[in-house]
Every structure is written in C-alpha cells, then in structure tokens.
Amino acid sequence: MSCCAVGAASATVSARLTNEEVLLASRSVDKELYQTDLSVPGVHCGACIETVESALKLLENVEHARVNLSTKRVSVRWRGSQPPPIVETLDKLGYEAHLFETAPAKDETLAELYRAVGISGFASMNIMLLSVSVWSGADAATRDLFHWVSALIALPALAIAGRIFFRSAWNALRHGRSNMDVPIVIGVSLAFGISIYETINHGPHAYFDAAVTLLFFLLIGRTLDHVMRERARSAVMGLARLAPLGAMTIRPDGSREYLPIAEIVPGMQLLIAAGERVPVDGCVISGASDLDCSLVTGESDAQPVAAGSMVRAGTLNLTQPLTIEVTATADQSFLAEMIRLMEAAEGGRARYRRLADRASALYSPLVHTAALLTFLAWMAITGDWHQALTVAIAVLIITCPCALGLAVPIVQVVAARRLFENGIMVKEGSAMERLAQIDTVVFDKTGTLTLGRPQLTNADKIDSGTLAIAAALAAHSCHPLSRTLVETASRRGVEHLCVTNVQEIPGFGIEARIGDKTYRLGRADWANHAQMPVASVSGTVLSCDGRQLAVFSFEDRLRAGAAEAISDLKAAGLEVELLSGDRHEAVEIVGEQLAIDRIKAQVLPGDKSARLKELAASGRKTLMVGDGLNDAPALAAAHVAMAPATAADIGRNAADFVFLRESLTAVPLALDIARQSGKLIRQNFGVAIAYNIMAVPIAVFGYVTPLVAAIAMSVSSLIVVANAMRLRPRTLPSEQADTRTGKANARTTTLRPLQTGGLVEAR
Helix, strand or coil, rough: CCCCCCCCCCCCCCCCCCHHHHHHHCCCECEEEEEEEEECCCCCCCHHHHHHHHHHCCCCEEEEEECCCCCEEEEEEECCCCCCHHHHHHHHHHHEEECCCCCCCCHHHHHHHHHHHHHHHHHHHHHHHHHHHHHHHHHHHHHHHHHHHHHHHHHHHHHCCCCCHHHHHHHHHHHHCCHHHHHHEEEEHHHHHHHHHHHCCCCCCCCCHHHHHHHHHHHHHHHHHHHHHHHHHHHHHHHHCCCCCCCEEEECCCCCEEEEEHCCCCEEEEEECCCCCCCCCCCEEEECEECHHHHCCCCCCCCEEECCCEEEECCEEEECEEEEECCCCCHHHHHHHHHHHHHHHCCCCCCCHHHHHHCCCCCCHHHHHHHHHHHHHHHHHHCCCCHHHHHHHHHHHCCCCHHHHCCHHHHHHHHHHHHHCCEECCCCCCHHHHHHHCEEEEEEEEHHHEEECCCCCHHHHHHHHHHHHHHHHCCCCCHHHHHHHHHHHHHHHCCCCCCCEEECCCEEEEEEEECCCCEEECCHHHHCCCCCCCCCCCEEEECCCEEEEEEEEEEEECCHHHHHHHHHHCCCCCEEECCCCCHHHHHHHHHHHHCCCCCEECHHHHHHHHHHHHHHHCCCEEECCCCCHHHHHHHHCCCCCEECCCHHHHHHHHCEECCCCCCHHHHHHHHHHHHHHHHHHHHHHHHHHHHHHHHHHHHHHCCCHHHHHHHHEEEEHHHHHHHHHCCCCCCHHHHHHHHHHHHHHHHHHHCEEEEECCCCCCC
C-alpha cells in the first residue's frame, strides 16, 4: 500500500485558469494579503507536497504555501494587486489546477479505486489458482499453457487497474521528476516483462501472480487511505452541503428579495422562516424562536433565541420566523471557519509528519539505488542476469516505504475524526503533538469555567415599567448583564422606550435621560448617589435621580462538566491554575467549587500573558483555555491553546483547538486523544522501521520472491492502518466514578449558581 492518496478526479476544464479567474477566487486575509485556494488532484505523496510547496514559495510576493493531501488543496498567501503565476508554476511541474469545489456531487476517485480493486482482485485470484497447478508439478506443456493464460489475464488487469499508478508515474517522469509511483511501476513492469520472457522460453517460473497481487494489495491500501481521509471530513462537509444556497433579504423600504449566498454581506437583514437553516452568522433583531444547533454543536436540545441573540450558520430555525442582521459573509461565517479548521488539521506539518515527508521524498532515489546495487552484486557473483533481475525486482517491491508514509497521516486523520465526533476542532496536526506534551493547564473564568451567560433571577419581582426603563438603558451596552436585561424584556413583550444623552461609564454603569429624569443602571454606590448613607446592595441597581428604583440579581452557572474536567486533569498529573480579571469574591467561589488551589483574580490581559511566559521560562508546557478578548494574548503565549465556540473571534483565531459543545470535558478528552495519537505514531514508526530492517537484507540476499515481497510490503501497511484505527477516547476517571456510584450522566450536571456583581463585572 502506498502513502500516496489518489486525488479527486479533476473537473473538466477547457483551458488553463487565467489570472483574472485566480484573482476572483482569492479572498482577502489582511491588508494587501490574499489567499488563493486551488484544487490540484495530481498531488499524491510527500515528494509531491515537497515539490509543489518549494516551487510556490520561490515565487515573488508569496508568503506562504501549503498542500493538503486529503483535500488536494493548494493554499497560497500572497501580497500585491495581482496574483503571482501560481497556475503556470503548477503546470510546469505537471500538476493541473482548477477552482476548488468543497462539495463534489460524486467521489469519482473512490469509484475508480473500487473498480481497480475489483479487477485486480479477480485477476489475482484466478492467476493464483493457475499458479497452484504449476507449483504442484504440472508437466512442461501444461505449465506453459497456464503461464500463457495467466499472461492473458494479467495484461488487461495491469492496463486497467494499474493505470492509476502508470498515469501518475508518467506524468512525473515527463516533467523531469519522480514520485513514489515510479518504482512501483518499474517493479510491476519488470515482474510482468520477465514473466513473459520466461513463458516464451519455456522457463519453470513466472511472476504474473506477483505483479497482479502487488497491484491488488497496493490498491486496497490506497482505497483504505482515501476512505479514511474522506470519513474524517464527511461530517463537516455534510454541514457545508446543508448550508442554504441563498436567503430572503429585507430591504430598507420593507420589500423582500431572495439573494444568492455569495451576495449577502454584513449589515443586511434576513428573514429566516421556521424550518429554514440560518445561512450566515448574524444577530436576531426581532422575533423569538428555538434553534436546532445539533449540526454545529452536537447538542440535541433546542436552544431558545430572542432579540439580541447571536445565531450561527448551519443552525435550523424550528418554531417562529426570525429577522436577523448579518454579521459575517458566508466564507467568514462560523461554518466556514469549522471547515477550514478541519482541513488544516490534516495539513499541519508536525514534527513527526515532517520526518515522514522527508523520508518519503528520499524514497525513490534510495530504492532505485538499492535495487541497482543488488542487481550488479548478483551479476558479479553469479553471472546470471535472470536471477539478478529477479532479486532486484523483489528488493524494489519490498522496500516500498508505504508503512512509513502512512505512519503519521493515517493517525492524524483518525484523530481529527475522533475529535470532531466529540465536538472538538483542531487547527493542525502539530497542535495535537504540543497538547500531548503539556504539564500545566491555565483556565480563564467567565465564559470558560462558567457559561458567561448570566440569568436574571428576580425577573418575576420586577414590574414591566421598571424593566422597560432598565432595558432601554441596557440596550446601549454590550455587557453580558445588559444583554440579559434586553433579552428578558423582549421575552416579556415590554415596549421599547426612547432614551437620550446615553453615556456608558466604564467601571460604573450606564446613565441616560427619559423625559426630565436621569436614570442610572450599574453599581449601587454610583447609581444611588443621592441616598446617604448608601445601603450595601448586592446586584445591579436602577436609580432615578440618584434614588434606587430596583435591584437586579444575576447568576452565572458553571459550565457543564467543569468539575469533572478539573478532576480528570489532576488525575492525569497536571497542575491547574485559574487566572481571571473578575473580582476576588467571584473567583474564590469558582476555585472553591472546582477545587482549584492556585487562583489569581483581577488579572489584567497583560498580566495573563506575562504569567504564561513566566511558566514557559520555568520549563512548563502550558495549555491555556480561555474565550474573551482579553485572553487572546495569553492564548497566543501558551504552548497550546483551546477556546469554546462561544469565544470572541479573536479568541477562536488565537486558539489551536475549538470545542463546540458546552461541556468542559472536551479538555481532558482532547488531551487523551492527543496522547494516544503520539503513542500510535511512535508505534507505527517502529513497525515501519522494524519491517525495513528485517525485510531489506532478506530480499537483497535472495530469500524472497517478488510475490512474497508484495505480500510482505502490503501486510506492513495494513498493520499501520489497523493500529491507527485503534484510536478511541478512553473512559476518564470521573466517568469511572460515575459508573461505580450509579450516577446518571453526571457530566451534564451543573453546580450551584455563581452570584455575579454589578453591570461592570470584569471578564
């Protein structure tokens, strides 16, 4: 089996892509920085990746070039007003490029592989049956007849099933380069050629069975590799296929128009009817409904939304129409980001992956040299060119480093799939490698250990008039407590009031005028400035002309699975810290409930980053888990970082992992999968190295036939694939405890609520 993966069948194109088409297909990443993604089906292996990336990086204005073997995607980042000659460079290397399609209707490559496997399998079984008669001592005439029949079966089988390899090898050679299919083609062709020679000259041995069986095993491995890569992407690609092609827009004059998804831009208003999927990220501006978020978060329970709620692309509106304001284009939406993360997971160049790629790139010259030296040595010793060529063919076949080429990518593909099944996205393979090395975990509080979605606990004690005033002030703030007040008022159907002279004072609250009265919403000592002395009040106060009207009490809850996650991390031997910008009382409550001893409160963003750098300087490898804007520097400074899907955009971008579900058990689960991945990769390397150490000398000394060499090489590759498939999340210690005590699904149990302070509470 080869480490090569056959690319998706190229779409029919009448001509090479023009610069204008490439420019239109590019997207802006930053100021004057663009990214172009092209589909290049001809990419097959580590040598192909190295060839393409090296050539593209030499182009003027190109800052980054990356090849993803699973998707056959070539991503190039470049600066300037015109794209560099990307397509021309790929064409010179022998790689056809066309515009990338994320959801092809049919996988033509898999269909071709299935046909090739069926043909080669049928042919190899029939040739094996004929070979048994020859091995059993058939006389010369019968032997020659069986050899000729085997040749007639082998020739069309090699021509049809083997064209996958012949096509790739010829394309490489005619452009002056080599890849891993070249020695495979040489080995198969020599085995068939020498068998024809033996048959013509009435020789006792022919190797038609070796040539066809080699193809059969190689194709099985290649098909498994292709299927595994497609399965790793199938869930997220399913989301892309379910995304709407367009949406109903509401114009400023109230008229409606259906627009394609590509024409929808931020600021537009969309009408999402019940039963429709949300096409892009947005904010609900009117209406209340329930959303099915299972495709995005994996959670089966419907999520209620109202005015002020954020909605994500791919979620399904269940009950009532919603009007949303678009906040991101389709290619910048949450769904598109998840697709990019999934593709980047396999494309990352971790240390193990780089080692395997370098080994694969050296494969062709090393194998050709070994086979040539073996042939010359046997010729010098025996003078029998037939024997020398047979041994050289066996060496050529048995030294195929398919197991080595599959050692890393097959584990990364399986690991990415397992993570996605559990609601975790990873940006690249190197992130899993770094996660497996951590010895310390640092958590943020609000939005990470807690949900960051405070609830109004005394809403039933607040009359509608007072709530309307509070909501009118809160509508001018983005603070989580303000959003809660606005959502509560919307659910109760409270009418909106007109306020003037609105001013938000950081650290205190919001001040505004309604008529001739001044209202304040925020800290008690600031809002109740006309009351002397000010009574001690816990909560957010609404006052009129300095005198208290109402107190709003909020509570935040621990994120589901927080206690279990902390327990599992400690059981794994990790140090756990809590860094928060919140006040001491709130942070201490969380630390007490979660049994976190090392806590720091009222920590500024710069202090968080400094603490991560301090841990790194002391030799600690730290995982930072956070979500807020002020966590981004710390996430970037950590050895590896993780954020919830509810995090701010900058937080998700700075993180290496994003977990989609609410439960914090994603952290120990991701750690477990990362550690298992590293262990399996090392085992696969061991299998590949041990195989070559044992197999090559045996082949060089002439103790194996080409048929045995083909079987041995294929078995080593199948062992590597089977070993990777063993990757499964283990039962964590807290789950074992739940089983022993008979608790039902303790991982979704929330702990006692956390009392939050005023409207200005820090994150």
